[in-house]
Amino acid sequence: MEEYEIAVVGGGPAGMMAAIAASQNSSSVVLLEKNQSLGRKLLMTGGGRCNITNSKPIKKLLDSYSQKNFLKHSFYTLTNEKLLSLFEDKGLSFIEEDENRIFPETEKSSDVLKILLEYLEDVNVKYNFEVTSISEDFVINNEIKADKIIIATGGMTYPQTGCNIKNYSLTSQPLTDIKYGLVPLITKKDLSQIAGITLYDVVISYNKYKVIGNVLFSHVGLTGPGIINLSNIISENMTYNLLEDDNPEMNIEIAIDLCPDFSRENLLEKFTIDSQKKGKTLLKNYLKLFLTNSFIDFFLDDIDLDGQTQLSRINKKSKNRLIENLKRFTFEITDFNKDLSKVTIGGVDLADVNPKTMQSAIVPNLYFAGEVLDLHGPTGGYNLKIAFSTGYLAGLSAGEK
Structure with missing residues (x-):
């Protein structure tokens, strides 16, 4: 049986960063990835351009999350400046676009992944290794024994990246309801004739909630930054749990103010x-x-x-x-476009995780990072920021002697 000081489960952004941080203080780190390559979801972010973070000052950045108190320590541990310097030290520059979004200057997520892989040269990476069991004494699949384990398996939405319900079966930690997040909406109206058209900077409302952003019409419904940010609000206000029922009932209405500059x-x-x-x-x-x-x-x-x-x-x-519809053009929403849900809402309950170390408050030497936790943000670099910062903090904490 192979023995390591630290085992990281999951080779996404959080897992890779956790392994990198852990290896700073430990020469005995293994990264376990069930796919044949690392960073599959990272390669898909930002339309393949990798919106690596959001450049807002930390205080304003934290205000964008409902879980800001939990995230505060990790965000100050791995600031945007420190995160970007990890890549700039390897020759990759960055550009800032609208809404404070940060992208690599090359506009290739593969360049971000390449540098992460360089930092992982001293880490033993095992590919095609799906973790199916972790014993109480930290024996993984009856093959690997670790002193400490970091779980960074991601959520269960976006199945193209390997995310699935099994990600939550590796721990007995209490979970919050698991839901779809950052997901396009399917409409009752047939929008095929206007597919591809974008409405810019409109106000989208659902009940008492309002979001400002672009709306893109698709063949089956609505997407674009404004819609997928609103989808988080819709999902959070619905009662369902993907661990029990993957077909939440939907019969809601949203409205778009097509002329927000006019009353x-x-x-x-x-x-x-x-x-x-x-x-x-x-x-x-x-x-x-x-x-x-x-x-x-x-x-x-x-x-x-x-x-x-x-x-x-x-x-x-x-x-x-005419005036009523210019100010309130309505759509009946019949479903989420589930296969395109970019993040998972819900996960390991934050009440049972120490935000200063990412260590479980229930099981000593067990850590969590990234989307497996009940953490999520809007679109625009906010979710990769969570992954990198919590992964970094978990790795540093686990690496402490």
């Missing part, structure tokens, strides 16, 4: 004035002032208004319907 009163006043000044203008042409051109026909058909009608000929009832 209803402003729109009514503008429309009234323009009806007098530009009375012969066709409605479909007039709406180019507010809407993406390729979206106008779909919008008018959906609210049953004739785009060929001149402004001066639109009656009061139609005018009110």
Whole structure:
């Protein structure tokens, strides 16, 4: 039987960073990965460009998470500056895009992975090694004995990366409800004719919640940053648990404010004035002032208004319907587009994990990192930040003599 001081289970971003940090103080580290290569999910992040983190100052960054108190220590242990310097020291530069998103200058996630693999040269990596059991005395699969174990197996959504329900069977730690996160929404409306169209910086609402962001129409529903961030809120407010039921019932409505820069009163006043000044203008042409051109026909058909009608000929009832839908264009949501759920909401209960070490409060010398924990954030580099920071802290803590 092989013996190690530290065994890391899971070769995603959190697991790789945990193994790297652990190896700083231990020469006896093994990284166990069930796939034939490391970092499969990392390669897919940011559309293959790897949105490695978000550059907001730490205090503002933490405010983006509902679990900010738990994350505080790990974020200060591995700051953005320290994280990026690990790659810059190996020759990789970074660029900042809108919404404080940080990408490698090469725009290739493979370049990020390549450097992580360089840091892992002193770590024994075992590929195609699926951990199926961990005994009370830390014997893994009856093959490997470790003094300390770091579990960084990820969640159970995004099955293309190897995530599945088995990730939670390796520990008896209490779990919160497991749910879909950062997931596109399937609509009752047929959107195939406008697939590919983007609405920019609109306000999307669900019950009392509002999110500002872009909306992209797909053949089956809605996606884009605004939608997938709202999906976290929707999912968290639903009662279901993927460990028990993978088909949560959905029958909800969301609304999009297509003209967030105008109030209803402003729109009514503008429309009234323009009806007098530009009375012969066709409605479909007039709406180019507010809407993406390729979206106008779909919008008018959906609210049953004739785009060929001149402004001066639109009656009061139609005018009110137009303004109401410009401010609140609704969609009935029938399901999550489950196979595209990018993160898992829920996981190992944070109440049973020490945020200053990532060590279990129940089992000594057992640590957790990354998405297997009940941690998640919005899109935009926030979730990789969790993975790298908690992985780094777990590795440092486990490596302490």
